[in-house]
Amino acid sequence: xxxxxxxxxxxxxxxxxxxxxxxxxxxxxxxxxRFQKDREALLERNxxxxxxxxxxxxxxxxxxxxxxxxxxxxxxxxxxxxxxxxWARLLRTRLGFTGEIRAVGDFLYDQINYQRxxxxxxxxxxxxxxxxxxxxxxxxxxxxxxPSTDGRKTIRELRxxx
Amino acid sequence: xxxxxxxxxxxxxxxxxxxxxxxxxxxxxxxxxxxxxRLKGELTEDQFKPLxxxxxxxxxxxxxxxxxxxxxxxxxxxxxxxxxxxxxTYDKGFxxxxxxxxxxxxxxxxVDVPAILRELADVEMxxxxxxxxxxxxxxxxxxxxxxxEEIEDPRPLAExxxxxxxxxPEFVFLARKFKxxxxxxxxxxAALQFHDMAVEVVRNAEGRVGYKVMAGGGMGRTPYIAHxxxxxxxxxxxxxxxxxxxxxxxxxxxxDNIHKQRIKILINAIGPEEMRRRVDRxxxxxxxxxxxxxxxxxxxxxxxxxxxxxxxxxxxxTLPEAGPDFANWTRxxxxxxxxxxxxxATITLKTIGQVPGDCSAEQLDVIADIMDEFSLGEVxxxxxxxxxxxxxxxxxxxxxxxKLQELDFAAPNAGLITxxxxxxxxxxxxxxxxxxIPVAQAIARKFADLDRQHEIGELKIKxxxxxxxxxxxHAGHIGILxxxxxxVEFYQLLLGGSGAEDASIGEIMGPGFGExxxxxxxxxxVGVYLAQRRPEERFLDTYRRIGMAPFKQAAFQKEAA
Numbered sequence: 076x077x078x079x080x081x082x083x084x085x086x087x088x089x090x091x092x093x094x095x096x097x098x099x100x101x102x103x104x105x106x107x108x109r110f111q112k113d114r115e116a117l118l119e120r121n122x123x124x125x126x127x128x129x130x131x132x133x134x135x136x137x138x139x140x141x142x143x144x145x146x147x148x149x150x151x152x153x154x155x156x157x158x159x160x161x162w163a164r165l166l167r168t169r170l171g172f173t174g175e176i177r178a179v180g181d182f183l184y185d186q187i188n189y190q191r192x193x194x195x196x197x198x199x200x201x202x203x204x205x206x207x208x209x210x211x212x213x214x215x216x217x218x219x220x221x222p223s224t225d226g227r228k229t230i231r232e233l234r235x236x237x
Numbered sequence: 238x239x240x241x242x243x244x245x246x247x248x249x250x251x252x253x254x255x256x257x258x259x260x261x262x263x264x265x266x267x268x269x270x271x272x273x274x275r276l277k278g279e280l281t282e283d284q285f286k287p288l289x290x291x292x293x294x295x296x297x298x299x300x301x302x303x304x305x306x307x308x309x310x311x312x313x314x315x316x317x318x319x320x321x322x323x324x325x326t327y328d329k330g331f332x333x334x335x336x337x338x339x340x341x342x343x344x345x346x347x348v349d350v351p352a353i354l355r356e357l358a359d360v361e362m363x364x365x366x367x368x369x370x371x372x373x374x375x376x377x378x379x380x381x382x383x384x385x386e387e388i389e390d391p392r393p394l395a396e397x398x399x400x401x402x403x404x405x406p407e408f409v410f411l412a413r414k415f416k417x418x419x420x421x422x423x424x425x426x427a428a429l430q431f432h433d434m435a436v437e438v439v440r441n442a443e444g445r446v447g448y449k450v451m452a453g454g455g456m457g458r459t460p461y462i463a464h465x466x467x468x469x470x471x472x473x474x475x476x477x478x479x480x481x482x483x484x485x486x487x488x489x490x491x492x493d494n495i496h497k498q499r500i501k502i503l504i505n506a507i508g509p510e511e512m513r514r515r516v517d518r519x520x521x522x523x524x525x526x527x528x529x530x531x532x533x534x535x536x537x538x539x540x541x542x543x544x545x546x547x548x549x550x551x552x553x554x555t556l557p558e559a560g561p562d563f564a565n566w567t568r569x570x571x572x573x574x575x576x577x578x579x580x581x582a583t584i585t586l587k588t589i590g591q592v593p594g595d596c597s598a599e600q601l602d603v604i605a606d607i608m609d610e611f612s613l614g615e616v617x618x619x620x621x622x623x624x625x626x627x628x629x630x631x632x633x634x635x636x637x638x639x640k641l642q643e644l645d646f647a648a649p650n651a652g653l654i655t656x657x658x659x660x661x662x663x664x665x666x667x668x669x670x671x672x673x674i675p676v677a678q679a680i681a682r683k684f685a686d687l688d689r690q691h692e693i694g695e696l697k698i699k700x701x702x703x704x705x706x707x708x709x710x711h712a713g714h715i716g717i718l719x720x721x722x723x724x725v726e727f728y729q730l731l732l733g734g735s736g737a738e739d740a741s742i743g744e745i746m747g748p749g750f751g752e753x754x755x756x757x758x759x760x761x762x763v764g765v766y767l768a769q770r771r772p773e774e775r776f777l778d779t780y781r782r783i784g785m786a787p788f789k790q791a792a793f794q795k796e797a798a
Contacts, residue, residue, distance in 0.1 A: 130492070131492070133488065154284070154287070154410070155287060155370065155410055156410065156492055157370075157407075157408070157409065157410025157411060157412075157487060158487060158488060158492070160406060160407045160408070160409075160410065160487070161407055161484055161487045161488045162488075164407055164484075165488075168522070168526065169522060183284060183288075185271065185288055186410070188406070189404075189406035189407075189409060190406075192406035193406050193407055215263060215266070215267045215270075216260065216263050216264065216267065216404065217259060217260075217263060218256055218259065218260060219404070219406075220260070220400045220401055220403050220404070220405075221401050221405050221406070221529075222528035222529060223406050223407065230256040230257075230260070230400070231400075231535055233256060234254065234256065234538075235532075235534070235535070
């Protein structure tokens with residue numbers, strides 16, 4: 076796997092940590108369970124902190140802590156499970172989250188454009204995936220009919236010359 | 238070489254602008270890429286499946302089936318001719334109109350699909366979201382824009398919903414499919430209350446027009462009548478409200494059991510009150526953000542496409558005399574129109590012995606000619622698998638009837654017992670347990686006598702070949718459900734369903750009937766109605782008054798004897 080962030084390959088500076096493992100130095104990603112259990116210790120560490128949410132875990136469960144996080148990883152357990160599309164949107168709008176939203180798990184090339192529209196800005200992709208694939212995924216469809224968190228002008232606005 | 242077509246008439250319906258055309262064109266190429274990746278083996282069938290489904294492509298028993306979207310059931314003659322051409326070129330010469338007002342081709346090759354989609358795009362058509370776990374093609378009252386009953390034409394709203402729901406980034410991987418219908422009349426011809434979500438155009442106490450939103454209706458293995466989510470949503474708020482409902486559904490629906498993932502299950506699990514509360518929270522937030530507010534200018538702009546055609550004035554407003562067959566046809570297949578001198582004419586695709594909803598390429602071509610000559614170039618598909626000529630001059634009805642007779646589409650049976658809905662059933666469908674089409678044909682033959690049909694009056698029979706209920710059996714006055722009983726096709730009877738404004742779910746009678754007994758059982762049930770009815774009572778009314786017992790007793794009489 077490799078990490079794609081803001082349209083370019085990026086070094087993954089976060090270390091995923093299992094629920095029962097000791098915390099290493101530096102930036103970590105923990106589960107919601109671990110976060111809720113070790114909340115204070117984690118927030119005191121003064122290193123970037125990420126939480127990985129499973130598809131049934133509503134980001135509102137993070138409460139006000141969400142904006143103390145640097146990263147929220149949203150998991151696709153199966154590409155057919157589309158709940159994370161709404162979670163990303165919720166993070167970017169209601170919760171005002173401005174950190175990294177990373178897509179992890181089983182998703183398809185064909186979902187990347189939708190993910191980007193609702194607020195994802197980082198992707199864990201297989202090694203064979205190329206930047207050209209990424210660019211193509213985002214440009215197959217030029218215009219959009221509905222507003223989303225990407226703030227793109229909709230076809231209605233383009234028609235009205237807005 | 239085809240004969241030269243008469244000049245097609247362009248009806249008043251939505252027309253793609255550069256943005257719509259580009260959108261559909263790019264979507265075709267996107268899907269062509271997906272097909273190429275599948276053919277090269279870069280996508281597994283498991284990965285390809287949701288992608289092809291989102292574009293209306295099913296793998297059936299014998300071949301691929303391609304479902305073409307007919308937004309809110311409206312088609313131009315140019316589009317009908319293109320469908321005929323596709324049927325001839327890429328299928329075995331037939332199209333099949335469905336209970337979702339769409340058209341299916343049952344014999345399609347995967348390699349041909351990109352070419353078919355390009356042909357469809359040429360006439361502003363597509364297959365986007367005609368299947369898969371996404372917002373499906375929006376359906377509407379087939380008499381929209383023509384009936385004097387309606388508050389306003391619901392199709393502009395349906396078109397706005399179509400655009401908003403097309404590749405909506407948040408809602409293309411929902412827990413299950415999501416069907417939306419719109420209507421605008423007190424008499425519901427679009428089965429609103431059996432939809433995942435439905436919008437009814439209403440007028441509030443102050444006389445303002447807005448929308449009543451319902452959600453959580455559905456058929457399938459767990460039938461439910463929809464709950465009212467909000468009695469009155471202001472026009473400019475409607476997309477925000479619909480998005481709020483979908484958002485709650487996407488976030489909160491179960492994902493662990495495919496049979497419990499429709500919105501009806503969620504609403505009935507948490508209760509309509511809690512659902513309304515959750516939706517309202519999203520709605521208020523969306524409203525505050527303002528990005529989904531529907532400006533009046535946009536509504537007006539879309540509405541202008543559907544402006545009433547320039548109806549002729551001074552036409553005779555009486556039905557012409559043209560013999561008893563014609564009189565019979567007008568009795569059931571002709572309905573009042575908003576403009577004097579005009580009528581709405583239903584073409585039932587239910588000639589006795591016919592496969593309900595099937596139409597050959599040749600028949601489609603003739604229908605296109607009839608549309609151009611007599612119906613301002615327009616036709617509608619109904620959820621009862623019929624076609625409707627929405628704007629015909631009364632004085633032309635005898636000529637139309639004569640042409641339909643030549644086509645063998647002049648069955649005078651709209652709304653009668655032989656106007657049967659049937660799903661494709663085991664003859665085509667991968668999911669079916671039993672055949673539907675032969676049962677529909679057998680019942681239609683049994684009741685072929687027209688005097689008898691008229692004596693029985695309005696009676697809606699709806700047949701599904703499995704529990705998924707594509708043939709709407711729960712909503713039939715008489716519903717028939719095909720089941721598999723130890724390898725033998727068996728048919729259960731349901732009585733008392735209705736898909737109209739008095740919506741109800743049919744009650745199962747008990748054990749089923751064999752393939753050769755089911756039509757006789759229906760006949761015995763109808764016999765009870767004829768014996769017990771009071772003046773003016775439809776079958777449904779009598780059933781609601783006297784209940785299941787007498788019908789059940791009669792239906793099983795032969796077995797008991």
